[in-house]
Amino acid sequence: MSAPFIRNHQFNVIKKQADFIQKTLRTAADRSVLETVRYRSVVNITEAFPDLTQDQKKLFEEITTLETANDFQRYLNALEPYMEPYPPITVKQIQKLFPKNKKLKVPDLGSIDFRYTTYLSWVDIATSRLFIVYPFEGKFIGIEGRITPTHKKGYCLFCNRHQELAYFSVRTKSAFASPDNFSSVGHYVCMDNQACNQCITASGSLEKFILSVSK
Template sequence: MTTTFIRNHQYNYIKKQSDFVLKTLRSVADRRVLETVRYSAEVNVTEAFSSLTVDQEQMLKPISTLEKAEDFQQYISGFEPYLEPFPPITLKQIQKLFPKNKKMKLPDLASFDFRYVTYLAWADIATNKLFIVYPYEGQFIGVEGRIIPTHKKGYCLFCNRQQELAFLTVKTKPELASADNIASVGQYVCIDNHGCNQSITDISSLERFVLSVQK
């Protein structure tokens, strides 16, 4: 039985490192530079994991020895059986995360390939709402916010890539605030959640945001 150990953002990071090595191979002739890039890529992909078995580490290390585009493609595709999917979730569980929104639009869970999902997100265009579900320490956190398309490109808080953004505003009540003291937090995020999930390589900013606005 295959043991999964690679989360989506780690998989994206491995792809990003692989793309950088391949690009360097195609554009740089200096062998010293190439060897430095190869070594750095190997170190980076292994350090992206808090713990690895000997076999898992040996699976990652060949990034420093690849030569051709086909080699990199095989290297990346070889990790697909080891992807750790987004934890199983039902529509009933999702509804419980948003108890105050009785008429919320629910996602089509069958449309997601959960191997490539870091955070589950879907928009309700009719109400300009964005819903986010994120797994954290064995539980799910639900975030509901209002989105306004900016029709401009910039850097997304979650994936840190330059893409068309939306401004996401989430109401949050400080723990010791009065009933009327409701603040809001706003951040620029990708308007394309699917593309964001395909690009995110670090979950630090995403987790900080989700934990700061959770109810």
Template sequence: MREPFIRNHEYNFIHKQADYVLHTLRTVGDPKVVASVRSNAQAKVAELFPTITDHRRTMLESVADLKSGEDFQKYMEALEPYRIAFPPITTKEIQKLFPKNKKLKLPDLAQIDFRHVSYLSWIDIATNKMFIVYPAGGQFVGLEGRYTASNKKSYCFACNRLEEVVLFSAIHKKKPANASPDYYKTVGNYICINGDQCNKNVTDVAALEKFIESVHS
């Protein structure tokens, strides 16, 4: 039985390492440099899963053995059955995350391949809001905030890639003691306007989790 163990961002990280090996093979003639890149890719992939010692480790570490584009495709395809899907979530569960938004626009969950998702995000043009859902600590967390178009490419804080981004500003959930009734604080950062593309790019969720914590803490 193939028990899934690779999260979306980890799969993307492995893909990036495999692609780097292939690119080096095609562009670098020095065998020592190629050998170094192979070794580094193998070590970085292995570091993602330090407790795995069975056949899966051998499968992962074979990233160092890639010799062609065909090898690259076979390697990535072999990992597909081991991908962990985003935890199951229903429209009612999403609505409960945003109780004050009575006319919440919902994503079409039936059209989403959850194996390729690290976080859910969608935009409601009518209200000029962006919504983010992320599984943290065994439960879902929802972020709601205004978005401001940047009309340019910049680095997304979630995937650290140069993409079309918007400034996402969420209201800080907790108020200081003795705060006035109209007190509010926003936490903002630039994030991909296209959540699907961001999920294809993201190789580490630390920045996303830190942002979520800054909103809720």
């Protein structure tokens, strides 16, 4: 068996393509349309992976042979052993990322399925603060900021799905002012962070934002 190589956001790509093929199976009478969708789905999946071995490519090509909902579910279940989980992290490590927050409330790490986690996050309701911990190049980056519900729907910066949003504002040192001056960088993100992790299909926007506010 191949070593784990599928990250959560990549697994979400596979699930999305599996759903698309199933919908086409239910609605398209023309088999040529179905074959086109199957081919395009494999292309979309492989494009989500920068480097694939021939065996890994063959594993993804199997999706073109599936016909029933049970077939697709069995296929997704069979991919789970290949999933690369979020790196191990302890409460102490998280606390060190936020040294100024002496009363930091850390979530129950034992209750989290880290296979399906692209970024670890939680909200401190008492202070309206959102905390994010993201693994990058062998280390963890922690950011925090104010989270304000908008009570409106729109597109989340991280997962790009249309959902109820909150405005996430992070205080950061201004690049164009003295070291003592600060500015705020903000974006609209999902109110439901868990659902965001279940839908995110690329890490680029998330990484860009985190790196921009953690300098």
